[in-house]
Amino acid sequence: MSDLALRLESVTGGYGDTTVIRDVSLEVPRGAVIALLGPNGAGKTTLLKMVSGVLTPASGRIFRGDEDITAARIHRRSARGLCHIPDGHGIFPSLTVKENLVLSSPKGQERASIEKATSAFPALGQRLGQTAGSMSGGQQQMLAVVRSYLKSPDLILIDEVSMGLAPVVVDEIFAFISDLSxxxxxxxxxxxxVARVLAIASHVYMLNQGSITLSCSAEELRRSDLFDHYLSTGGAPADVPARTGDR
Structure with missing residues (x-):
């Protein structure tokens, strides 16, 4: 078995005739947290969509372990343990919190799954009968993260988990992500x-204009010279949000 949970080889693609990602290669070792950073418009969300199967690369290959999944459908990737939490939370807003959790639970383990979810995020336990879309943004993100956990994935793609959330909620979600790791x-x-992700990631890839411009350990990026380079190419200080998205 490969030591890699994910491997991209020279992946290129985008939307129709518009190329967003250019010749990207990266690796995610089993059990590792890998950070993908970059300025607004870099292509980060597009790349995650290619890995999850929402988009198909124009060229290059995507591997899960030793299996080439470049052309695999979304449901097949999900069945192989890949879970994608998009930047729009990834929940069913018209369903209750409980219904969202049940849909993510293995058959016959619904009650145990709800207990796991409410143990991880007690705020959800107080809102099981509430429609998910009527909760706060932070509570919706908690639900999205814990839904992925209930599916027992071995690889999770997480896109902007902290966007628009209060710091106390971000702390709670990152603590849960650290536990999963x-x-x-x-x-x-x-x-x-940036500071939060560098605290839990082992390696960092920098994406700019669709290409990898830097690949280094998280420890190396914390060095002032490399961090200053990141700031000069469109990043953000360690204690404030970076400019994100790739619209």
Whole structure:
């Protein structure tokens, strides 16, 4: 078995005739948290969509372990343990919190799954009968993250988990992400708060204008010279959000 949960080889693609991602290669070792950083318009969200199967690359290959999944459909990738939490939360807003959790639970384990979810985020336990779309943005993000956990994935793609959330909620969600990492779950994490992601990631890829411009350990990026380079190319200070998205 490969030591890699994910491998991209020279992936290029985008939307129709518009190329957003150019010749991107990266690796996510099993059990590792890998950060994907970059300025607004870099292509981070587009790249995650290619990995999850929402978009198909024009060229290049995507591997899960030793399996080439470049042309695999979304449901097949999900069945192989890949979960994508998009920047729009990834919940069913018209369903209740409980219904959202049940839909993510293994058959016959619904009650245990709800207990796991409410143990991780007690605020959800007080809102099981509430429609998910009527909750605060932070509570919706908690629900999205814990829904992915209930599916028992071995690779999670997380896109801007902290966007628009209060710092106290971000702290709670990042604590949960750290727990998932400690349990051996691999992650490819796009995040606006650089300091937070560097605290849990082992390696960083910098994406700019659709291409990888820097690949280094998180520890190396914390060095002042590399961090200053990041700031000069459109990043953000360690304690404020970076400019994000790739619209």
């Amino acid at each position: 400690a349990q051996g779950t691999s992650m490819l994490l796009v995040e606006q708060y």
